[in-house]
Amino acid sequence: MINPELKKIIDFLFLHKGIDFSGYRLAMLERRTQKRLFKTKCSNYSEYLEYLKQHVSELDQLLHVYTINVSSFCRNSLSFGILRNEVFPSILEQKKEEKNKNIRIWSSACARGEEPYSIAIILNEIFERTKVDYPFYIIGTDIDKLALDNAENAIYSAESIENVKHGMVKRYFTESNRQFRLNTNIKEMVQFSYYNLLNEKQKVPPESIYGDFDIVFCRNVLIYLDEQQQKIVFDKLYHSLKPNGYLVLGEAEVPIVEFKHKFRRLGRHCKIYRKVTFL
Numbered sequence: 413m414i415n416p417e418l419k420k421i422i423d424f425l426f427l428h429k430g431i432d433f434s435g436y437r438l439a440m441l442e443r444r445t446q447k448r449l450f451k452t453k454c455s456n457y458s459e460y461l462e463y464l465k466q467h468v469s470e471l472d473q474l475l476h477v478y479t480i481n482v483s484s485f486c487r488n489s490l491s492f493g494i495l496r497n498e499v500f501p502s503i504l505e506q507k508k509e510e511k512n513k514n515i516r517i518w519s520s521a522c523a524r525g526e527e528p529y530s531i532a533i534i535l536n537e538i539f540e541r542t543k544v545d546y547p548f549y550i551i552g553t554d555i556d557k558l559a560l561d562n563a564e565n566a567i568y569s570a571e572s573i574e575n576v577k578h579g580m581v582k583r584y585f586t587e588s589n590r591q592f593r594l595n596t597n598i599k600e601m602v603q604f605s606y607y608n609l610l611n612e613k614q615k616v617p618p619e620s621i622y623g624d625f626d627i628v629f630c631r632n633v634l635i636y637l638d639e640q641q642q643k644i645v646f647d648k649l650y651h652s653l654k655p656n657g658y659l660v661l662g663e664a665e666v667p668i669v670e671f672k673h674k675f676r677r678l679g680r681h682c683k684i685y686r687k688v689t690f691l
């Protein structure tokens with residue numbers, strides 16, 4: 413049962429930021445609100461609500477602690493291996509036959525950009541290896557504006573790149589004081605924008621104009637949502653993909669019951685699925 417005072421804080425955030433955290437995991441909300449109480453020296457939820465009302469900028473800080481941004485380049489190397497060796501080559505093969513060769517990719521909870529930039533690096537390597545150069549569109553979206561600002565800056569800590577091979581770090585990053593700046597050619601491959609996966613009025617990010625994505629990544633965000641919210645997200649993911657398009661989930665995530673038959677898993681060792689299209 414949610415504490416009524418905490419509920420007021422969540423409602424207040426919804427009113428001002430349009431993001432409804434009421435279906436997010438309660439233990440996470442409690443723990444993270446406590447962090448802000450501590451930082452702002454408030455002794456209880458109602459004191460903190462008053463603080464929020466008087467300090468509008470605190471709303472962004474609260475939103476930032478609720479949206480856990482932990483990520484890293486090539487997070488889950490097994491999935492990235494399969495993407496590199498199977499999924500992307502198969503998409504390229506398919507494009508040979510298609511009139512419209514544009515490759516469309518959406519990283520739907522991109523945090524500070526590590527995920528879409530990892531995809532851009534892989535695509536760049538494949539283009540170089542195969543001497544193919546199809547047009548592409550990679551968009552990264554998130555609800556955390558502070559994380560999106562970091563994504564645009566593209567400067568990372570050593571931990572963010574610990575899964576990246578030494579040769580690739582040398583090739584794609586410039587180091588200064590243990591900070592790693594991503595090279596401009598990769599940065600320019602990705603666009604970022606604000607987009608709420610729970611907004612039922614916008615089916616896809618408006619910047620992408622239409623869905624029709626070849627691959628959509630939705631990793632490590634569903635774990636924070638209740639079943640009703642997951643349903644909204646899965647419906648969106650399903651419709652944003654083209655027939656037979658790929659969906660990549662986080663390691664602890666699976667399609668909810670209503671969507672089990674709508675996505676076919678590629679193999680037991682990864683959470684990569686293909687959209688099943690019913691004729």
Ligand SMILES: C[S@@+](CC[C@H](N)C(=O)[O-])C[C@H]1O[C@@H](n2cnc3c(N)ncnc32)[C@H](O)[C@@H]1O
Binds near residue numbers: 487521522555
């Ligand atoms: C743990 S990070 C995942 C980053 C990356 N996908 C990965 O797996 O490494 C979760 C991200 O989901 C975002 N998020 C949470 N709720 C969201 C929503 N309703 N719509 C879009 N993004 C959301 C958070 O802001 C956060 O950046």
